[in-house]
Amino acid sequence: MNSQQLRQGAIGLVVPAVAIVIWQAACVWGKIDPQMLPSPLAVAQKWVAYLLPLQPHTEGSWLAWAVSGEMILDSLTSMYRVVLGFLIGAGLALPLGLAMGASERVYRWFNLSMQLLRPIxxxxxxxxxxxxxxxxxxxxxxxxxLGAFFPVLINTIAGVRQVDGIYLRAARNLGAGGMTLFRRVILPAAVPYILSGVRIGIGTAFIVVIVAEMLAVNNGLGFRMLEAKEYFWTDKIMAGMITIGMLGLAIDTGVSRLNNYLLRWHRGLEH
Structure with a gap:
C-alpha cells in the first residue's frame, strides 16, 4: 500500500471518527438512553466478547460477561451461504445472459419473463x-x-449486446465467425460488464443472506441479531451490524481488486 492509498484511507476515517466521538460524548453526558443506543465503548466491548473464544468467567474482568466466540462461527456460516448462493445464482445467470446477448431469438424468448421477474x-x-x-x-x-442472479444476468446481456460493431466487422473481415467470433471478440469485450455484475451480485447476496437468516435458519449473523432483539441486547445487535459492515467492505474490496487485476489489459487501453 503506497502513501497515497494510506492518505486516502486516513481521510476516509475522519468522518466515522468524528461521529464516534460525538456519539460517545452524547452517551457520557446522558443525552442518549443506553438501552436504546449503547455507547461506542459498550458496543466495542460486546463486539470483542462476541468475537473471543469461550473462556472461563473471571471475576472482576470486563470479559467475564458474554464471552462466547459466536461471531467467528456466525460469520463463517453467513459467508458460506453467500458464496454458495452466489455461485448458484451467477452460474445460472452467466450462460443465460451470454445466450440472450448473443442471440436475438433467445433474447425474444426470455426477455419478457426476465423483465417481469426482475423487479420482484x-x-x-x-x-x-x-x-x-x-x-x-x-x-x-x-x-x-435470486439476489445474485439478476445483476449478473442484466450486466452480461448488456455487455454482449453493446460490443462495438467495429470490432465485429473487423473480425468478420478477417474470417472469424461463429464460436471464434464469440470467444475471441464478444466475450472479452463483455468481461468488464460481467465483472461489474459480479460485484453488484455478490453485494446483493450478502444483503439477502442477513434477511434470510433472520427468518429461515437458526444460526448466522442475521439470526444472532434477531435473537439479540428478543432479549433487548442492543449492544449485541450493533456489534453484529459492525461485523456485517466489515465483512461487506472486505468482500467489496476483494472483488474490486480482483476486477482490477483481471481487467488490467482494459485499464491499460483506457490510460
Missing part, C-alpha cells in the same frame, strides 16, 4: 421459499441465488 425483490419470495423448502439452508440459498 428477493425478500418478496420469503413466504414461497419457506413453503417450498421449509427451514434451514435451502430457502436461504434460494433467496441468495
Amino acid at each position: 425483490p428477493p425478500i418478496a419470495y420469503i413466504p414461497l421459499a419457506m413453503l417450498w423448502f421449509g427451514l434451514g439452508n435451502p430457502p436461504a440459498l434460494f433467496l441468495i441465488s
